[in-house]
Amino acid sequence: MRKVVKNDTVYILSGNDRGKTGKVLKVFPKTNRVVVEGVNLIKRHTRPNQQLPQGGIVEREGPIHISNVKVVCPKCNRPTRVGIRILEDKTKVRFCKHPDCGEMI
Numbered sequence: 001m002r003k004v005v006k007n008d009t010v011y012i013l014s015g016n017d018r019g020k021t022g023k024v025l026k027v028f029p030k031t032n033r034v035v036v037e038g039v040n041l042i043k044r045h046t047r048p049n050q051q052l053p054q055g056g057i058v059e060r061e062g063p064i065h066i067s068n069v070k071v072v073c074p075k076c077n078r079p080t081r082v083g084i085r086i087l088e089d090k091t092k093v094r095f096c097k098h099p100d101c102g103e104m105i
């Protein structure tokens, strides 16, 4: 089970966007990278295509490494480490590692 999944809110730990939070738009499990809404914007020089008939420079999010983000716990609203717990019926759940929270995410 992955610790960061799509639609998680994450807190950025490093880079120009340090301290920001954003929603995970995409996860690349093979490279351990994620794309976070509004974070690590890069300019791409694009040829004209169907979406952008005139071409030009487009700003879009670039992937960042998973180790540079922390999942924000929806219960206690703090960036946290994520633990994995296996329930009795063998389903895996993620939980907040703050000792005073511990809620499933």
Ligand SMILES: [Zn+2]
Residues within 6 Å of the ligand: 073, 074, 075, 076, 077, 078, 080, 096, 097, 098, 101, 102, 103
């Ligand atoms: Zn929590």
